Amino acid sequence: xxxxxxxxxxxxxxxxxxxxxxxxxxxxxxxxxxxxxxxxxxxxxxxxxxxxxxxxxxxxxxxxxxxxxxxxxxxxxxxxxxxxxxxxxxxxxxxxxxxxxxxxxxxxxxxxxxxxxxxxxxxxxxxxxxxxxxxxxxxxxxxxxxxxxxxxxxxxxxxxxxxxxxxxxxxxxxxxxxxxxxxxxxxxxxxxxxxxxxxxxxxxxxxxxxxxxxxxxxxxxxxxxxxxxxxxxxxxxxxxxxxxxxxxxxxxxxxxxxxxxxxxxxxxxxxxxxxxxxxxxxxxxxxxxxxxxxxxxxx
Amino acid sequence: xxxxxxxxxxxxxxxxxxxxxxxxxxxxxxxxxxxxxxxxxxxxxxxxxxxxxxxxxxxxxxxxxxxxxxxxxxxxxxxxxxxxxxxxxxxxxxxxxxxxxxxxxxxxxxxxxxxxxxxxxxxxxxxxxxxxxxxxxxxxxxxxxxxxxxxxxxxxxxxxxxxxxxxxxxxxxxxxxxxxxxxxxxxxxxxxxxxxxxxxxxxxxxxxxxxxxxxxxxxxxxxxxxxxxxxxxxxxxxxxxxxxxxxxxxxxxxxxxxxxxxxxxxxxxxxxxxxxxxxxxxxxxxxxxxxxxxxxxxxxxxxxxxxxxxxxxxxxxxxxxxxxxxxxxxxxxxxxxxxxxxxxxxxxxxxxxxxxxxxxxxxxxxxxxxxxxxxxxxxxxxxxxxxxxxxxxxxxxxxxxxxxxxxxxxxxxxxxxxxxxxxxxxxxxxxxxxxxxxxxxxxxxxxxxxxxxxxxxxxxxxxxxxxxxxxxxxxxxxxxxxxxxxxxxxxxxxxxxxxxxxxxxxxxxxxxxxxxxxxxxxxxxxxxxxxxxxxxxxxxxxxxxxxxxxxxxxxxxxxxxxxxxxxxxxxxxxxxxxxxxxxxxxxxxxxxxxxxxxxxxxxxxxxxxxxxxxxxxxxxxxxxxxxxxxxxxxxxxxxxxxxxxx
Numbered sequence: 001x002x003x004x005x006x007x008x009x010x011x012x013x014x015x016x017x018x019x020x021x022x023x024x025x026x027x028x029x030x031x032x033x034x035x036x037x038x039x040x041x042x043x044x045x046x047x048x049x050x051x052x053x054x055x056x057x058x059x060x061x062x063x064x065x066x067x068x069x070x071x072x073x074x075x076x077x078x079x080x081x082x083x084x085x086x087x088x089x090x091x092x093x094x095x096x097x098x099x100x101x102x103x104x105x106x107x108x109x110x111x112x113x114x115x116x117x118x119x120x121x122x123x124x125x126x127x128x129x130x131x132x133x134x135x136x137x138x139x140x141x142x143x144x145x146x147x148x149x150x151x152x153x154x155x156x157x158x159x160x161x162x163x164x165x166x167x168x169x170x171x172x173x174x175x176x177x178x179x180x181x182x183x184x185x186x187x188x189x190x191x192x193x194x195x196x197x198x199x200x201x202x203x204x205x206x207x208x209x210x211x212x213x214x215x216x217x218x219x220x221x222x223x224x225x226x227x228x229x230x231x232x233x234x235x236x237x238x239x240x241x242x243x244x245x246x247x248x249x250x251x252x253x254x255x256x257x258x259x260x261x262x263x264x265x266x267x268x269x270x271x272x273x274x275x276x277x278x279x280x281x282x283x284x285x286x287x288x289x290x291x292x293x294x295x296x297x298x299x
Numbered sequence: 300x301x302x303x304x305x306x307x308x309x310x311x312x313x314x315x316x317x318x319x320x321x322x323x324x325x326x327x328x329x330x331x332x333x334x335x336x337x338x339x340x341x342x343x344x345x346x347x348x349x350x351x352x353x354x355x356x357x358x359x360x361x362x363x364x365x366x367x368x369x370x371x372x373x374x375x376x377x378x379x380x381x382x383x384x385x386x387x388x389x390x391x392x393x394x395x396x397x398x399x400x401x402x403x404x405x406x407x408x409x410x411x412x413x414x415x416x417x418x419x420x421x422x423x424x425x426x427x428x429x430x431x432x433x434x435x436x437x438x439x440x441x442x443x444x445x446x447x448x449x450x451x452x453x454x455x456x457x458x459x460x461x462x463x464x465x466x467x468x469x470x471x472x473x474x475x476x477x478x479x480x481x482x483x484x485x486x487x488x489x490x491x492x493x494x495x496x497x498x499x500x501x502x503x504x505x506x507x508x509x510x511x512x513x514x515x516x517x518x519x520x521x522x523x524x525x526x527x528x529x530x531x532x533x534x535x536x537x538x539x540x541x542x543x544x545x546x547x548x549x550x551x552x553x554x555x556x557x558x559x560x561x562x563x564x565x566x567x568x569x570x571x572x573x574x575x576x577x578x579x580x581x582x583x584x585x586x587x588x589x590x591x592x593x594x595x596x597x598x599x600x601x602x603x604x605x606x607x608x609x610x611x612x613x614x615x616x617x618x619x620x621x622x623x624x625x626x627x628x629x630x631x632x633x634x635x636x637x638x639x640x641x642x643x644x645x646x647x648x649x650x651x652x653x654x655x656x657x658x659x660x661x662x663x664x665x666x667x668x669x670x671x672x673x674x675x676x677x678x679x680x681x682x683x684x685x686x687x688x689x690x691x692x693x694x695x696x697x698x699x700x701x702x703x704x705x706x707x708x709x710x711x712x713x714x715x716x717x718x719x720x721x722x723x724x725x726x727x728x729x730x731x732x733x734x735x736x737x738x739x740x741x742x743x744x745x746x747x748x749x750x751x752x753x754x755x756x757x758x759x760x761x762x763x764x765x766x767x768x769x770x771x772x773x774x775x776x777x778x779x780x781x782x783x784x785x786x787x788x789x790x791x792x793x794x795x796x797x798x799x800x801x802x803x804x805x806x807x808x809x810x811x812x813x814x815x816x817x818x819x820x821x822x823x824x825x826x827x828x829x830x831x832x833x834x835x836x837x838x839x840x841x842x843x844x845x846x847x848x849x850x851x852x853x854x855x856x857x858x859x860x861x862x863x864x865x866x867x868x869x870x871x872x873x874x875x876x877x878x879x880x881x882x883x884x885x886x887x888x889x890x891x892x893x894x895x896x897x898x899x900x901x902x903x904x905x906x907x908x909x910x911x912x913x914x915x916x917x918x919x920x921x922x923x924x925x926x927x928x929x930x931x932x933x934x935x936x937x938x939x940x941x942x943x944x945x
Contacts, residue, residue, distance in 0.1 A: 002333045002543060002546055003333070003334075003610070003612050003613065004330060004331055004332060004333060004334075005332045005333060005334035005410075005414070005415035006330065007612075007613070008333075008334045008612060009334070010614075011573060011612055011613050011614040014573070014614035015558070015573045015614050018558040018559045018571055018572075018614070019558060019668075021559060022558055022559045022627050022668070045602060046601065046602045046603075047571075047614070048561065048571075049600070049601065049602035049616070050561070050563050050567060050569075050600065051561055051562070051563035052563075134406050134408070135408050141405040141406055141407065142403045142404065142405045142406075160403065161734065161735045162429060162430075162432075162433040162651050162735050162738070163433065164432070164433055164436040164437075164724065164726055164735075164738045165436045165437060165720055165721070165724045166437075166573070166721070167665050167666075167724070167725065167726045169665065169726060169728050169733070169735045171663065171728055171733040172733050173733065184406075185406065185408075185417055187408045187410075187415075189410070190415070193326065193329065193330060196326060197330055263322040263323055263326060264322070266322060266326065267318055267319070267322040267325075270318045270325075271318055271319065
């Protein structure tokens with residue numbers, strides 16, 4: 001019997017998590033409640049069984065989260081018996097920062113990145129698990145599994161530590177912290193296959209359902225609550241849709257789909273002809289940089 | 300190219316048909332894939348990017364939108380006319396590299412019907428040796444790319460040597476660009492014969508040669524009609540069937556480094572770890588090392604239920620039948636075939652840091668889940684990675700590879716790297732910068748460390764100290780040249796003598812001229828200088844003496860090393876704090892003047908650093924305290940008499 005690729009990936013992730021718990025002073029798991037987070041949490045349960053995972057979960061709530069996601073989050077944490085820390089930038093929210101008016105960069109800085117940094121600093125977490133994968137984007141292909149951050153949470157890509165064998169050097173200055181990515185070597189297909197195989201409970205939004213939607217800027221948005229600001233002439237229309245990724249509901253596009261089971265979702269993904277991030281502005285970076293090189297007379 | 304594309308379309312069509320018609324059957328099939336990690340060695344000139352790009356493309360890892368971009372780019376900037384330039388898929392990253400991300404190891408993923416693959420893609424030039432070692436450390440297989448027009452080059456030898464050094468058993472020698480030599484068998488045979496000769500010389504036992512063209516697709520995913528004289532498998536077929544490392548490891552005796560003790564309540568105590576080699580079943584007899592205590596496995600606990608058997612590569616939690624001591628760093632092993640323990644080794648080191656190796660300095664060593672202090676001797680030799688020549692060396696610099704002896708501060712559980720990567724591969728970590736400075740591989744332990752057992756002598760250090768009616772101390776004076784260390788240390792010794800204490804003063808005069816007269820003033824020599832003084836001081840403290848040392852000892856790490864040699868509370872660091880401008884103005888020996896004039900090199904404070912003590916036991920500010928006052932303060936502190944005078 002050979003170990004399957006999923007068994008090897010699982011074993012590697014468990015090994016990484018145990019190293020962190022053995023060597024870090026105060027670890028935490030960043031929990032976005034999405035499919036990757038669901039897999040990461042499932043692996044944590046396995047790594048420490050019969051103990052519950054010996055660290056809290058940290059969710060960064062922008063205030064514009066899907067209600068179904070928040071429900072799933074609370075139910076999951078309660079079921080496992082893990083402490084759940086919810087970080088939210090109330091100050092920015094009170095100051096009127098919202099996804100409709102603020103520029104995208106400002107919004108995510110204020111509602112997602114800042115509260116994350118604040119929460120890590122405030123609680124003194126020295127290691128934080130994240131669900132990032134190397135196949136997500138090209139620059140991630142080179143980030144280490146253990147990625148160090150300065151006291152101001154900055155990443156220095158030029159100063160990464162070599163990772164040899166399965167030996168992770170977690171020694172660090174007191175002010176530094178570590179992001180740990182146990183799913184680094186997983187692909188999107190691995191994630192879905194594993195969810196299917198292990199029957200992991202994921203947020204229902206990944207499955208097709210009839211929801212009120214509006215079409216805006218090429219995105220199919222779901223009207224998740226009454227705060228969704230409708231533009232002139234927009235009338236919500238019921239459509240059978242599902243999500244491939246989850247973010248703040250006024251900014252995350254759904255796809256029309258009838259995939260209501262995991263095999264159907266995987267089937268749809270495998271037959272898809274466009275990448276997960278199609279439609280996002282960042283996607284054509286590589287082409288852009290090639291273009292730039294050409295302009296600079298590289299060829 | 301047109302031919303292989305058609306064939307590729309056929310296979311992917313079948314897969315797509317299965318996905319569309321029976322997704323459950325597809326999932327069932329694909330859940331049982333195994334995984335192979337490999338590294339590609341070569342440079343862009345050898346067609347490495349084209350090969351990787353082709354593997355990604357042929358395995359349908361590229362979506363239509365990405366493909367459209369690739370096709371457009373190929374026409375605009377590609378080197379293949381109207382054809383797709385596969386190298387652009389990979390070289391998109393080169394652009395990012397130039398935008399500031401390190402030239403480094405990138406990991407890429409693709410899958411075929413049988414296996415999932417992780418490719419470590421590293422640059423091939425000599426200045427990236429450490430990157431290649433990093434990528435190779437997790438690889439089951441290495442593909443050595445050779446340009447058919449060029450034959451074996453220096454870099455071919457270097458890559459082969461490094462892959463062999465890191466213990467990769469599966470070597471594929473892919474002779475690329477066969478299309479450019481007219482698929483000439485004679486060219487191929489000549490290259491393979493040359494390679495076989497070289498391989499034997501460096502100890503590579505076997506390798507798999509394949510003639511390919513990454514660009515034209517020959518022998519990549521199907522056997523090419525262009526090479527009828529070749530009767531081996533195509534590259535992907537070989538990658539799909541080659542035996543995996545963790546399958547091989549399964550036949551070896553059980554070893555499991557304990558990562559974490561799982562103790563949710565008083566009734567459960569499990570030992571969590573990833574099995575490095577062997578298999579284990581409930582009831583198996585085991586031994587916990589280094590203690591050597593025996594027990595048997597009561598159960599193998601996982602969230603999916605207890606297992607009847609676990610194998611190399613799996614992460615498990617073991618419950619033992621007996622309550623025995625076992626914690627992180629211990630190794631659970633087969634009772635009848637336990638690994639060795641030792642504290643001195645011969646090793647191969649690959650230096651990975653900008654700062655060169657300092658023989659004698661104490662580094663952290665992580666091996667399995669064990670973390671110990673280790674010091675490295677001056678290398679026996681360095682290896683020229685281009686021709687495997689052994690060169691004399693005093694140290695190792697970035698990307699340097701050499702053989703050196705290494706000593707740990709306590710016994711560790713190990714196996715030779717050739718037998719077990721998990722228990723024979725280690726990293727060294729700088730204690731101050733926390734950087735991973737070296738990767739190492741244990742060859743064997745040195746006989747003397749196995750045979751020398753500490754003699755349990757009757758007259759021990761306690762007896763020595765009792766006889767002298769004093770507590771042993773090492774009073775370590777540190778500070779700039781001319782700060783007043785020797786002056787104050789002399790006064791301290793006089794007072795101790797007057798009090799009837801047994802003491803000895805080690806300083807430049809009695810050490811530099813004798814014990815350390817072979818040492819100069821380079822960083823490496825300074826480290827060795829202090830290490831020897833530390834050892835002498837420790838022996839004298841064992842003899843019950845109060846030892847005073849007066850040396851600049853500019854580096855924190857060495858002072859810390861000496862501190863760690865002694866029982867807690869016996870080491871007193873005295874920082875003689877004189878500002879540089881004051882010491883320079885005093886310039887008792889006229890050394891600063893010489894250093895400023897460039898006649899003295901490596902002079903502390905001028906062109907060599909002094910690392911100020913962070914938490915000295917005693918700090919003397921010589922601009923405010925006289926030598927007499929300082930001496931009194933120090934004597935009182937080390938003899939335990941508290942003084943109110945200062």
